[in-house]
Amino acid sequence: MNRLALLAAAGVLTLLLIPVLTPGIGAWGGADGAGMAMIDAHQPSYEPWFTSIWTPPSGEIESVLFSLQAAIGGGIIGYLLRGSPDA
Amino acid sequence: MHIAEGFLPPLWAAAWALFAAPFVAYGTYRVATYVRQSPERMAMLALAGAFMFVLSAMKLPSVTGSTSHPTGTGLAVVLFGPGVTAVLSTIVLVYQALLLAHGGITTLGANVASMGIIGPAIGWLGYTAVRGRTGVVKGTFVATVLADWSTYIVTSVQLGAAFPTGEGIGGVIAAAGNFAAVFAVTQLPIAVVEGVIAAAVIKQLIAVKPVITAKLGVGA
Numbered sequence: 001m002n003r004l005a006l007l008a009a010a011g012v013l014t015l016l017l018i019p020v021l022t023p024g025i026g027a028w029g030g031a032d033g034a035g036m037a038m039i040d041a042h043q044p045s046y047e048p049w050f051t052s053i054w055t056p057p058s059g060e061i062e063s064v065l066f067s068l069q070a071a072i073g074g075g076i077i078g079y080l081l082r083g084s085p086d087a
Numbered sequence: 088m089h090i091a092e093g094f095l096p097p098l099w100a101a102a103w104a105l106f107a108a109p110f111v112a113y114g115t116y117r118v119a120t121y122v123r124q125s126p127e128r129m130a131m132l133a134l135a136g137a138f139m140f141v142l143s144a145m146k147l148p149s150v151t152g153s154t155s156h157p158t159g160t161g162l163a164v165v166l167f168g169p170g171v172t173a174v175l176s177t178i179v180l181v182y183q184a185l186l187l188a189h190g191g192i193t194t195l196g197a198n199v200a201s202m203g204i205i206g207p208a209i210g211w212l213g214y215t216a217v218r219g220r221t222g223v224v225k226g227t228f229v230a231t232v233l234a235d236w237s238t239y240i241v242t243s244v245q246l247g248a249a250f251p252t253g254e255g256i257g258g259v260i261a262a263a264g265n266f267a268a269v270f271a272v273t274q275l276p277i278a279v280v281e282g283v284i285a286a287a288v289i290k291q292l293i294a295v296k297p298v299i300t301a302k303l304g305v306g307a
Contacts, residue, residue: 012279012280012283015150016148019276020148025151027152029153029154030153030154031270032089035246036091038269042250043250049093049096066187
């Protein structure tokens with residue numbers, strides 16, 4: 001682990017933790033949602049002409065599907081980076 | 088970055104789908120070639136896709152007090168170039184559109200265009216520009232930050248074009264600026280975080296898979 005890597009890791013933790021631990025800077029809503037809300041400000045008459053075929057029935061179901069997405073990816077990465085010889 | 092289902096007028100949705108289709112078709116052809124060539128390349132392809140799955144599953148906090156997705160496309164574009172990245176992004180975006188109601192089928196073309204094509208292409212240009220001086224690991228950081236951040240700029244332009252604030256190009260630019268005000272600042276620290284993670288992964292990848300990474304042109 002060289003010095004640059006340590007510095008980068010510290011930078012990442014700082015960037016992620018400082019905002020979350022600072023009280024009152026935001027409600028931590030998604031930027032995607034804020035962007036979609038701005039469409040309404042630009043063109044209040046616009047109605048979405050199609051809705052999602054299926055929507056997770058609760059926040060819990062949504063979070064388990066997001067976790068599943070990360071788990072699938074993490075599992076594959078762990079398997080492929082396990083350090084066995086490739087030749 | 089995810090334009091929600093139905094949130095682009097039909098003409099724009101169709102235009103972006105038409106834009107994205109040839110890139111995804113070309114990328115699919117490239118993927119098929121890799122599959123025939125060697126199982127090791129196939130494994131690296133899976134790794135790039137898996138990285139995208141992990142990164143885009145996270146909604147990270149930003150200095151603006153809101154959260155946003157990294158894109159995870161930097162690693163793929165460094166390993167395989169923009170064509171293959173478009174295919175992998177499409178897989179991730181279809182998963183999220185169908186299972187998470189994030190993004191949508193009608194807006195898939197626009198979302199593939201930003202996250203899978205234009206963002207990664209800008210990352211790729213940055214990577215090829217700096218790689219000779221910085222090496223692969225730092226080059227991957229540059230590619231990833233550019234790919235992630237510019238994805239959200241593209242989204243801002245897409246939304247600005249579909250929902251202008253006034254007549255002509257001026258209305259589009261003003262509207263794109265409004266959307267960029269939501270996305271650009273929030274995304275910047277997230278892009279930097281993603282860049283560090285991608286650089287760490289490619290460093291480890293070169294260490295444990297020296298042969299295949301050399302074949303892919305990213306050897307140490």
